[in-house]
Amino acid sequence: MTQPLLKIDNLHVTFSTRRGLVEAVRGVTLAVEPGEMLGLVGESGSGKSVTGFATTRLLDAAGRVTAGEILFRGQDVTKLSGDDLRHLHGAAMSMIFQNPRSALNPIRAVGQQIADAILTHKRISKQAAHAEALELLRAVQIRDPERRMAAYPHELSGGMCQRVMIAIAISCNPALLIADEPTTGLDVTTQKVVMDLLADIAAARGMATILITHDLGLAARYCRRIVVMERGRLVEEAAPTTLFNHPRHPYTKRLVAASPTAHSRIEDLVTEEERGPYAEIVRKPKLPQAPGTPPLLVVQKLAKRFDQGAAAVADFSMTIAAGESVGLVGESGSGKSTTSRMICRLIDPSEGDIVFDGQSIGHVPSRDFHRSPFRKDIQMVFQDPNESLNPRFTAHDCIAHPLKRLVGLREGDALRQRVEECAQRVGLPLDLLPRFPHQLSGGQKARVGIARAIACRPRLLVLDEPTAALDVSVQAVVLQLLDRLRREDNLALLFVSHDLNVVRMLCERTIVLRNGVIVEEGDSRALFDNPKTDYTRELVEAIPHIEIETKLAAAAL
């Protein structure tokens, strides 16, 4: 048996923090063969990155390997120091990081940065290093590499930055490449290209790769072997097919279920146990709308121009009926948030009107809208759960706030009951209510945000990418929750997202926005199956499908 390139044995990593010691990794054992691509998946905070950093000895000063060993070509990495360590970096193993833009020095030309890496390990002249850097840029398929040599990171797109990052990482032909979420933060279309490139390069140069990701689909697509981590422990190791078809560990099961696919439905996203008592409601078919009911919301020729220049949104019209869910998709900067904030009456439209329940509200200045009787009927859920809760409010305060302001409840039993009721509806354990946001997890924060939005029993809920910052497993739960609320309360949803998979599952109708203008709209399924414009088609094609499931299954037979 050949010796594995990397062998991690019972690795323990501990951080000393102000709350005492935190064990981030507790007994991870794994091996990487030369040339192999290994997937390392797990929810956020499960210790994937820490394992990667420990392997490359890039841990924070506060982190320490407390037990176990990391053998790289038979040599214990944890005991290296000085020049040996420096030689290990870059030359033997290197890393690719999550956010390529911040991983590059913003004030140094990218060519220079690549050359820096080359010069640390090779005794060659500056010119030679420069030429080699150019070669590398070519290798990572950057167009016009001569010109890009002198470019700064901010002058490159995210995808290009990631290519530069890859160029730096492979500059000295390391034997092992650790890619820590190399595609998160890139838009869907670029993600695939970058991953393909990475896989090709690794294959061509015979580099072993550890691909760290929380996207099971991604790992399944490129790796022959996947290890799953949960809370610092390795819980399962298997080939992708096995993992998808016969997940053994409960956590893996959840993970597999939660990963949305081209065909999954909302109700499939969570496991039976989690669905619990609400399964009934979700299954119930939607009541058909009585014909002739006026739509809940009518938006007519809405436009918004900011201080300077072109319109962020122009000529935007739509309707939503009570209990209907409409998706709003489009690339970044297309005006999705602007539209949703106008509809929520947080900013004033420059033109057009908004009619809610038969009454025009578009002309009430947003400054005064807080006094409008419709204020409590239109509520919003915000993108980043971390930023959507006042750090000085407890969960209880957050949910109680609109009740106090809009319903006029006073501090007391009635209020407490309402808050608890909302919390229950969103599945937030009541013992979390006295906690402050920083004491809650991302999913819990998202629930508080939703609870707050539904507290006054609104009739229209506008959601601006409510799950973008969440893990797949948490996202699944949240989506489920939203769908349930819609059915229970006959709540209309305007769902803003750029994750088309999600929109497809949740929304009956979808509107595609580009540069502030509607390019296409219609029934979700029809729209996604048969996009009419190129723009929509591009968007749809970029969705990472997990065809793997079937493809690999076939191969495994």
Add this chain to the structure above:
Amino acid sequence: MARAGRRFLSSLPALFGVLVFTFLLMRVLPGDPAVFFASGPNASKEDVELIRKQMGLDKSMPEQLALYLYDVGRGNLGRSMMTGQSVTKDLRERLPASLELTFTALLIALVSAIPLGVLAALKPGSIIDHGVRLFCALGVCVPTFVSGLLLIYVFYYLLGLAPDPTGRVDVFTSLPPSRTGFLMIDFLLAGDIEGWWAALKQLILPAMSMALFVIAPLARITRASMLVSLGSDFVRTARSVGLSRRHVVVTYALRNAILPVITIAGIVFSTMLGANVLVEKVFSWPGVASYALDALLSSDYAPVQGFVLLMASLFVLVNLTVDVCYGIADPRVSIE
């Protein structure tokens, strides 16, 4: 460059505001300059009137303001009663002294603050970090006039190491031909190394006592931004490809961390320039700030107004310079 131009234009209203505000502030001062300057042993009412007329104080306020603005527009800042010279001339003679002092002080401060800040950031929470912190805090907690007087007492009076604290150069050294007004440069241009050395020796103590006071904010910001940039992703990248520690710290971390330091240094420079009143007084430094102080205490309007205008313009200029420096140091800026 166009950006700098626009910045400059947009600061003109601020300058105008400063001008008018100072004018009004000076008139609010309860002292009557005419009475003060007519304080010879036999000055009579007529003398007071005479001076009042000379200073243009016999006219109504709006008239005075209009006249003043007209004069300023033509580059005439009025005449100082105190020195009997035109304010423009006084300021032109004294500004190099202040600038030279402030530059030197800033240089001393930067040269000591940046390494201190970096050292502290490299080992946060260590003895070194606390030591740096204490040292900096000690620097800001002594009023400059006390540190100045103490420095004089120790280095001049007790030890005799420093030259007498009476201005920019020893009275017995002959001055170089004035080309830039900056003695250090003029001496060099004249090839007079001895004179240069003499001028430098005079500079050290006042510059030190000013520098002591600003090391703290500079070191503090250096430490903070160094911590941020040491913890940033790109430094991690640099480490992951095995760049040497020096390379990582200096080329990668420090060069990024220096950006906010530039901004603060700009602010520090302009505040120092206006605030070194006390140091100039203590060291008999013939600078603009002590000139303005004397004028203020004797209600001599023109010099104070001229001084404030000068400071405000310098403030704008320094901000522009900082902007330009920033633009050079940070390629991202030019895109905005």
Add this chain to the structure above:
Amino acid sequence: MTSTALRHSIWILRGNPLTGVAAAGVLSLIFIAIFGPWIVPYDPIASNVSQALLPPSAEHLAGTDQLGRDVFSRLIVAARLDLAIAVSAVSLSFVLGAVVGSFCGYAAGRLDRTVGRFVDVMMAFPLFVLAMAMVAALGNRVENIIIATAVINLPFYIRFARAEVNVRRNLGWVEAARSSGESHISVVLRFLLPNILPAMAVQMSLNLGWAILNAAGLSFIGLGVKPPTPEWGIMVAEGARFISTGRWWLVAFPGLALMLAVLCFNLLGDGMRDILDPRMRT
């Protein structure tokens, strides 16, 4: 204070003993400021010319001054006035600056630019000279020293509050507050302002020291508080005249008091910054 916050603070203090010492220093300063007049051995303003300019001894711990007043007693009593000047000046500029700055930062747009320009005008002033001019114009009463110090601090607070609010104004929780029915004004006053308070507290603590020094500087050029009121700045300024005659105690002790006070405030501010900003330490 919740127990986690307490634990958190203890953790910070363990890693940073200087902050602990500074906090203790500030506490004792406050104690002295409150109880000073009852613990002094001598009347701080009663002169006794026959006892003038005595060096420190068991009887007069810090010696006596030109009028034979006990320097130690004066130092102790001065703490109250000095703290009062610093605290009220800083609070004044803090309140004004925070409110104005937050509204500007929140409103952005034209109001922001107008106020921004005004702040520029103020920043362009040589600030110490401005303070001098103001005290000279208004008369050197304690109130005016406070006002002058507050005014020259004001632009920094406005800027600070503006920047802090600016980064927060589009955060989800701010918009959430609005969609929960809060008006713009109450969003600023009841939501944003409390949130930027901790960061501003750091600034305040650092500025307290600066305000004390500023008052001392004014005293040095003769625009400080009125005699015979004991005040550290005046005492240092007066004592500085005696350096060359070897009466070191006249400048050394008030200087030390001033220094310790400013030092404590600065170290505390520094430490608080770390407590509040987890990024600063690991």
Add this chain to the structure above:
Amino acid sequence: QTRAETLRYVTGASVNTLDPNIPGATRESFALSLSTYDRLVSFGRKQLNGKWVFDLDKITGELAESFDVSPDGLKITFRLRKDAKFQDGSPVTAEDVKWSLDRAVTAPVLGKNQLLTGSLTSADQFKVIDPHTFEVTLPKPDKLALPNLAVVYPIIINSKLAKAHATAEDPWALAWLKENTAGSGAYVIESFKPGEQVIVKRNEAWNRGTTDKAAFFKRIIIQSVPEPATRANLVERGDADLVIDLQASDVQSLEAKAKLKVISTPQYNAVTFVSMNNQIPPFDNVNVRRAVAFALPYDDMFKAALFGRGAPLFGATWEAGKPPNGGYPIPQPVKVDLDKAREYLKAAGLPEGFATTFSFNVGQASTAEPMAALVKESLAKIGIKVDIQKLPDAQMSTQINEKKLPFFTEGIVAWLPSTDYFYRNFYIGNQRWNYSSINNPELTAIAQEARFEPDKAKYEEAGLKLNAIHFSEMPQIPLWQPNQDAVMAPSLEGYTYQFHRQVDYRDLSRK
């Protein structure tokens, strides 16, 4: 030049004009002008308590070789020195003298009001007899006429040179002379940096000094050093040769060290007061003023503020309550007597006391501040609550001028210290220098009359009366005559206390 031939003089003030006549001229400018310009005559010197001081009664020729006063006292004839030359080499003629004195009495200059006190008011009084003879006519015999020609203002200017720089708006070349000298004085300006320093070098041709030869020092550096402690350090370390305006505490310690020569002369033509505005209640009541006079802690003030350096003007005993002589100022029979003070307050109808403010100017802080604290403390004992007000110099002079200050301390100085001069300038009329705003017709009449009193005995008689009125009215309370402390290198000689309270550099020499 060697260091020994250079005099380095450091001062807290600064020279701001080269022509002492320019409104706003500082004391240092006056001092400088004595060396750069000559006058017709100058004061002699005398010894007072072993120190050299200027002598008002001894006028000697400067540019005048000799002079005669006609028996009726109405004509003064000057014979100019034939060898006298201006610094540009041209001879000094009676024409120059005429132009210069005409300028002093007609141009808008400071000299005008000063010369008035010597009955010199119009150009008609000056006559050129021949190129070396010059005549001054007086409307009345005036004993201050001649001394007035020795003060700083009536400088003799090189009229040809000055006229060359005169313009239609400025016929007296005020602007040019402010920055240039056109004199015949002992020193020539080498460099002039207003507010910083002036360097002068010896005029080798000058021979009108006391010993009929050029001045001793080849070069004089007059340098401004605002910080008094630094000035003390400078002389002590030998870097400066001479300094006059030091803090009393520094002088005391320098004297104690005995390394330097310290010459302390009471400024016998100056007085420091506590003034009360006689027009503002409650100080319009003489009993209140008396109460204050008996409640001031004189000894403590003298000791704490001046370190005892000066001549006290309190604590005298006047036999039978009469002033012992007619000089001014004379020590007053006042001392702290709180019971007496309380009685006066009661008599004034204010047994409970009252509240007032006591002002002094920032420039005087080092002496006035301790004084003020003591005044406050002591007056509190008789129920007078004093609020201390420290004013920047310009504000203080403005408020004094506007007669707004009720209670304050100030100092006065007279260049020509005679009793009537003091009374006429400082106790009469609604003008700035009448600090106490006293308006006493009797005092006014006596003082005006005494001005032209040729008879010594009668003059003394008038002085006695004036002093008696002063004491009974107590418009302001004379405290002391502070010392002029000149601290210098032990090798310096010839220092004389001058009327303008500055150094006359021509007096000095080095052993």
